Amino acid sequence: xxxxxxxxxxxxxxxxxxxxxxxxxxxxxxxxxxxxxxxxxxxxxxxxxxxxxxxxxxxxxxxxxxxxxxxxxxxxxxxxxxxxxxxxxxxxxxxxxxxxxxxxxxxxxxxxxxxxxxxxxxxxxxxxxxxxxxxxxxxxxxxxxxxxxxxxxxxxxxxxxxxxxxxxxxxxxxxxxxxxxxxxxxxxxxxxxxxxxxxxxxxxxxxxxxxxxxxxxxxxxxxxxxxxxxxxxxxxxxxxxxxxxxxxxxxxxxxxxxxxxxxxxxxxxxxxxxxxxxxxxxxxxxxxxxxxxxxxxxxxxxxxxxxxxxxxxxxxxxxxxxxxxxxxxxxxxxxxxxxxxxxxxxxxxxxxxxxxxxxxxxxxxxxxxxxxxxxxxxxxxxxxxxxxxxxxxxxxxxxxxxxxxxxxxxxxxxxxxxxxxxxxxxxxxxxxxxxxxxxxxxxxxxxxxxxxxxxxxxxxxxxxxxxxxxxxxxxxxxxxxxxxxxxxxxxxxxxxxxxxxxxxxxxxxxxxxxxxxxxxxxxxxxxxxxxxxxxxxxxxxxxxxxxxxxxxxxxxxxxxxxxxxxxxxxxxxxxxxxxxxxxxxxxxxxxxxxxx
Amino acid sequence: xxxxxxxxxxxxxxxxxxxxxxxxxxxxxxxxxxxxxxxxxxxxxxxxxxxxxxxxxxxxxxxxxxxxxxxxxxxxxxxxxxxxxxxxxxxxxxxxxxxxxxxxxxxxxxxxxxxxxxxxxxxxxxxxxxxxxxxxxxxxxxxxxxxxxxxxxxxxxxxxxxxxxxxxxxxxxxxxxxxxxxxxxxxxxxxxxxxxxxxxxxxxxxxxxxxxxxxxxxxxxxxxxxxxxxxxxxxxxxxxxxxxxxxxxxxxxxxxxxxxxxxxxxxxxxxxxxxxxxxxxxxxxxxxxxxxxxxxxxxxxxxxxx
Numbered sequence: 005x006x007x008x009x010x011x012x013x014x015x016x017x018x019x020x021x022x023x024x025x026x027x028x029x030x031x032x033x034x035x036x037x038x039x040x041x042x043x044x045x046x047x048x049x050x051x052x053x054x055x056x057x058x059x060x061x062x063x064x065x066x067x068x069x070x071x072x073x074x075x076x077x078x079x080x081x082x083x084x085x086x087x088x089x090x091x092x093x094x095x096x097x098x099x100x101x102x103x104x105x106x107x108x109x110x111x112x113x114x115x116x117x118x119x120x121x122x123x124x125x126x127x128x129x130x131x132x133x134x135x136x137x138x139x140x141x142x143x144x145x146x147x148x149x150x151x152x153x154x155x156x157x158x159x160x161x162x163x164x165x166x167x168x169x170x171x172x173x174x175x176x177x178x179x180x181x182x183x184x185x186x187x188x189x190x191x192x193x194x195x196x197x198x199x200x201x202x203x204x205x206x207x208x209x210x211x212x213x214x215x216x217x218x219x220x221x222x223x224x225x226x227x228x229x230x231x232x233x234x235x236x237x238x239x240x241x242x243x244x245x246x247x248x249x250x251x252x253x254x255x256x257x258x259x260x261x262x263x264x265x266x267x268x269x270x271x272x273x274x275x276x277x278x279x280x281x282x283x284x285x286x287x288x289x290x291x292x293x294x295x296x297x298x299x300x301x302x303x304x305x306x307x308x309x310x311x312x313x314x315x316x317x318x319x320x321x322x323x324x325x326x327x328x329x330x331x332x333x334x335x336x337x338x339x340x341x342x343x344x345x346x347x348x349x350x351x352x353x354x355x356x357x358x359x360x361x362x363x364x365x366x367x368x369x370x371x372x373x374x375x376x377x378x379x380x381x382x383x384x385x386x387x388x389x390x391x392x393x394x395x396x397x398x399x400x401x402x403x404x405x406x407x408x409x410x411x412x413x414x415x416x417x418x419x420x421x422x423x424x425x426x427x428x429x430x431x432x433x434x435x436x437x438x439x440x441x442x443x444x445x446x447x448x449x450x451x452x453x454x455x456x457x458x459x460x461x462x463x464x465x466x467x468x469x470x471x472x473x474x475x476x477x478x479x480x481x482x483x484x485x486x487x488x489x490x491x492x493x494x495x496x497x498x499x500x501x502x503x504x505x506x507x508x509x510x511x512x513x514x515x516x517x518x519x520x521x522x523x524x525x526x527x528x529x530x531x532x533x534x535x536x537x538x539x540x541x542x543x544x545x546x547x548x549x550x551x552x553x554x555x556x557x558x559x560x561x562x563x564x565x566x567x568x569x570x571x572x573x574x575x576x577x578x579x580x581x582x583x584x585x586x587x588x589x590x591x592x593x594x595x596x597x598x599x600x
Numbered sequence: 601x602x603x604x605x606x607x608x609x610x611x612x613x614x615x616x617x618x619x620x621x622x623x624x625x626x627x628x629x630x631x632x633x634x635x636x637x638x639x640x641x642x643x644x645x646x647x648x649x650x651x652x653x654x655x656x657x658x659x660x661x662x663x664x665x666x667x668x669x670x671x672x673x674x675x676x677x678x679x680x681x682x683x684x685x686x687x688x689x690x691x692x693x694x695x696x697x698x699x700x701x702x703x704x705x706x707x708x709x710x711x712x713x714x715x716x717x718x719x720x721x722x723x724x725x726x727x728x729x730x731x732x733x734x735x736x737x738x739x740x741x742x743x744x745x746x747x748x749x750x751x752x753x754x755x756x757x758x759x760x761x762x763x764x765x766x767x768x769x770x771x772x773x774x775x776x777x778x779x780x781x782x783x784x785x786x787x788x789x790x791x792x793x794x795x796x797x798x799x800x801x802x803x804x805x806x807x808x809x810x811x812x813x814x815x816x817x818x819x820x821x822x823x824x825x826x827x828x829x830x831x832x833x834x835x836x837x838x839x840x841x842x843x844x845x846x847x848x849x850x851x852x853x854x855x856x857x858x859x860x861x862x863x864x865x866x867x868x869x870x871x872x873x874x875x876x877x878x879x880x881x882x883x884x885x886x887x888x889x890x891x892x893x894x895x896x897x898x899x900x901x902x903x904x905x906x
Contacts, residue, residue, distance in 0.1 A: 116647030138647040242740065250848070310755075314739040317761045317848050530645045534663070534871040541864065548849030552761075572669025 062392045064096045070393060073115065073122035075131075075379060076183070076460035077103035085454020089447030090408060095396055101457055116140060123387040124397075125380075126460050130274065132180045132380050133527050136172040142383040142390060145178040151398040154181065154462065161185050165375060168523040181397070182376020182522055184464035190374040190596040193517045194466050194475070195339075196504035197359060198369045200262040203336035204360045205345075206492055208234050214499065218363035220302050223335070227311050230334050237331055244313035245334040246306050247327060250548070251320040255540050256289060257547040260299045262337055266365040268516060269295040272589055273378060274525050275582040276540050277575065282368055282516035284590035286583055289543065290567045290575070297563065303551040304559050317548055348433070351490030358496050359505035367509060370520040372466050378522060381462050401463045403470060409456050410465045410476045413446055418478065425472045427483030519596035525585040532581050535574035542570055640876040660877040678885075680767070681857040685835045687771045692831055695779055696824055699786030700816055704808070715787075718780025729777065730845040733760065760846075766854035774842060782827075789823045790816060832893050836886055858882050 082088070083099035091097050102122060104111045112131065115121050121140055135141050148154050148162060158178070167176045188194055202223065212229040215222065227245040236242050252258040255276025264270065269279040269287065279287045279295055289296045306312050313333075315323070327333050328344035336342065336357055346356040381397060383390050399405045411418050417432035431440055439450035447454065465477035474481050502508035509515035528536065546566045553559040640660055642653040665671050698718075705711040721729070736742050739756035747753040762769075793816065801811045840859040847855050856864070858878070866875035897903070 113646045117649070119647070119649075134645070135647060138649075140647060314756055314758055317850060318734065318738065530643050530871060530873065531663075533645075534865075534874055537865065537871065545849040545852055552850070569669050572667045 062389070062395055064392075067096050067098065068389055068392055069098045069100055070124050070388075070396070071122040072099050072101045072124045072126070072458065073112075073384075074101050074103055074124075074126040074458060074460070075105070075112075075128060076126050077101050077457055078105045078459065079103060079457040080106040083457050085449040086413065086442045086447040086451070087408065087454050087456045091396070094399070095392065097392065097396055099458070120384060120386045122384050123389075124393050125382045125384055126183070126458065127180075127382065128379055129180075129522070129524060130527055132382060133169055133172055133524055135382075136169065136179055140385050141179045142385045142387060143177045143179060144383055144390070144394065147390065147394045148178050148181070151394065153402045154398050157185065157401075157463070161375065165523065171524070171526070180380030180382040181462045182373075183379045183381065183460050183462060184373045184377040184466075185462060186372035186374050186464050186466040187468060188372045188374060188466060190519045190599070191371050191517065192374075193369055193371050193506065194480070195372075196480075196506050197339045198265075198367050198506065198509065198515065199339055200265045200337045201339070201359050201367055201505060201509075202266065202362050202365070203339075203342060203357050204230075204334060205331060205356070206358045206496065207355050208334065209358075209360055210354075216363070217360065220362070223362055224302075224306055224309060224311065227306070227334055228309055231311060234334075239330075241330050241332050243332050243334060244315075244327070245311040246303070247313035247319075247324055247333050248303070248316035248551075249319055249321050249324045250317060250544075253544050255536070256296065256543050259337075260296055260303065260547060263299045263302070264295040265368050266337075266362070267295050267298070268366045268368045270368050270370075271296075272525075272586060275585055276536055276543075277579045278582045278586055280586050280589065282518050284593070286586045286590075288579055290570060300547060300550050300563075301559070304553060304556075307551055312551065317552065346492075347437075348488065348490060351488070351492040354491040354495055356492045358492065359508070361500070361505070361508060361512075361514065365514060367515045369515055369517050371517050373464060373520050373522065375520065375522040377464070377520075379460060381460075397462060400458075400461060406461070406463060406465070406467070406476050407469070409461055411478050412451060412455075413442075416442065416446065417451070421483060425474060425483065426469075426478070426481055428478060428481075428487070432478075433487075519593045521589045521592045521596070523588070523592060525588060528581060532578055536578050536581075538573045539570050539575060539578055542566070542573060637876060637880055639873055640880055642873060644873050646872075656873075660874045661881075663874065664877065664881075676853060677856050677858055677861045680854060681836055681838060683767050684770060684857060685838050687767055688774070688838070689828070689831055689835075691771070691775070692828055693824065694775065695782035696786045696820055698779055699783040699790060700812055700820070702783065703787060703790050704812070715780060715783075719784070720780070721777045722781035724777070726841040726845050729773065729842075733773070733846075761848055761850040763850045763854065766851045770842065770846065770855065773846075785823060785827065786820060789820050793819045829893070829897075833890065835889055836882055 080101055080103040083091070083101060088099070091099070102111065102115075112121070112127075116131075116135065116138070119140065121127075121135070125135075125141075127135070132141065148158060154162075162178050162181055163176070165182050166173060166178045166180065169179075170176075173179060186192075186194070202217075204226075208230045209226070211233055212226060215226055215229075217223050217226060231243065231245050234243055248259045255261075256271065261271050264279055268281045270281075271279050271289075277289050279289060281287075287294050291297070303312060313319075313327075324333075325344055328336070328341055331345050342357040350356050383393055387393060400409065407414070411426070412432065412435065414420075416429065417435055418426045418428050421427050434440070435451040436455075439452040442449055442451050442454060466475055468474065469476050472481075478484055497503060500508050502511055506515070543566065546562055550559050550562045553562060639650065641655060641657060642650060643656045643659075644650055644653045663670075664674060702711060702715060705714070724732075734741070737759040738744070739758060743759070744753065744756040747757065797815050797819075798811060801815050806814065836858055838857050838859070840857070840863050843855045843857055843860045844863065847860065862875045862878050862882075865871055865878065
């Protein structure tokens, strides 16, 4: 009897337990989203490690692991391979990289809310602006001035960059070092092709008789002709003249944003409601005459003609890059999109994606990143051994560090020519694409796997190597340019009578190079942030719907609704905030041009 | 039967100790998170800690309903939540019927096969379900290829970006995924039905359908009602993964449920405070729903759930 009772009470308890757990699970989804649970995410080994006498350079006898919080990285974990071995041998340093691109954006929020982002930080300008007043960034003014290589950039680059954050940095201290700094000039553009310009497969373009394109209607006609003639790849995959993807969309629809650049209007990073031209005119995105609307109309027309990939709204960039690799796309706009298909072997047969200028375009292009490129290197205020981190950053910016970062190992990837310049070895030409195994003396592993996963640098590859007098970027070495003179290049050059696309656009007065401005644009209040996000979502969704609208009437009706609805979401406030940012850019550009 | 004598005091202490772990769990996971609600009343922007954030009172609640566009948006979200959950409740008898028919299959191997095949999708994550959906229903997918081959469609049908019948499509996906799994409880219930009831029915000359109608179905109803109640309790929690992976510009208006809306706001705009405000509203609606169902239960069955 008592046994049965016991059993019974056990069952009751079990049931009670289940119910409690059930309630817990249900009520647990209350309002805890604002809770930061990352206090335990900080590093266990966080004791300050006193470095040796800084006068004689830091002591390397103790191994040091640097936690790198890195917005630029698309790899998370310990740096391994040849670069890992290199810095282990040289500095006794191991890099432990944290990547928001891999782990998600909340990594920044949780770690910064917990008060320690990491030892070495590669973060956005706007984040620097938030983190300085929160006390998470170390003042490195004196440390930078005592370095061998970085100190040379203090007056021209680092000091003015940091001074611009005057709201949070009234004393003009140095907190962050900008990324990819070029040493050309604030108004020079050194690359051979603009970031965004019309690109098409050369053989198909010739296949329809190389028609001269005067405007976007000609472009649509040409795409249609090409599509009729080449509906599928040689192995039977369907070709889409235009393909779009959604996962890059941020403030507005990215594929629309960058085509606006063809006609001289850019949307500066950090804004989402305006477009800006080289003269400094600020146009609201929802203006009836905005370039944004004209490009929407272009895509809509293209879709009406059946030229837009129907998978566009549901595919992501990975799927697009697969299509690019298979040559399934006829119109490209982003200079790097070429690289998925173009190779020297195909180039020798006149096959590859090249720039096909359109007569009425007038491209807006930012100059070399003389002042840097939107992100900064900084040291966390709780960093374990800041002197050794500084020493490492200085080495990264030395000729030796830059060569390792951009071009790999001398003797393996490149070698010296008789005239003292560099040329790629046979292995070096394809070491990246083929992930060629690296000899054991360098640490083994694949070449690409072992490259620096920091994926960012303070001094960029458009700086001149003092030993050779050429850029660090191997694509611009004389030897590389000679080797790349393929049929594709020479045919293109003879048709357009220019050495490269940038040259063509400049000769024909079809491009405006505007100074690349890299500075503090101020942080949004949470009110503006909130409104911006709602407006952006609305603008993006409507843009997609407009491109795929059934007819012109639906297109127009969606546009009218967009214009009125965004007002209810706070358009005026966000537009005002963006106008302030744009005016600052316009002013700084004018100053840079005046100092030319 | 003589046993050890407890004083009432020490007995209650030991009983209390039995439930203590669960009370601690409840406090930590259900009540402590409520503290997070304070974020809704501050202008919180990491990395500035809450203690240094300005107090803004009901600003965020007010901003949710400050003009017609926003009210419409919120109403649409609530409508979607109710619509999709409502569809689920409307068809909540489906797993029961499925279980009944499944147990009626006499070929054991075939029955096991069907059960395995229908249960399996429950263990696939929504992300994988979406890639499956993409492979099947994209313009180059299997379905479009098939329709094209048999000559039913000239141009591909864009299933995934259709803005029509979104609730129903989503209901079909979730049913496909969970049907077999939800049937398990009912199958267990059917196994528990007294054999003598069947025998009596057959002796009385009942047909197979009559047995189902008069023996099986009534024995299943208690189970059904318990599960229905649980489903109503989680009316607003229709999850976000499914809608998150399936959402795109075209179906967003009909697919954005409360949980997804909160996520889109918090992760898209980094606006934690506003998201907390919305999720507080959600808890409020939940409490209202709970009490109304409880009231209904009292009215109909004479006893409440809580």
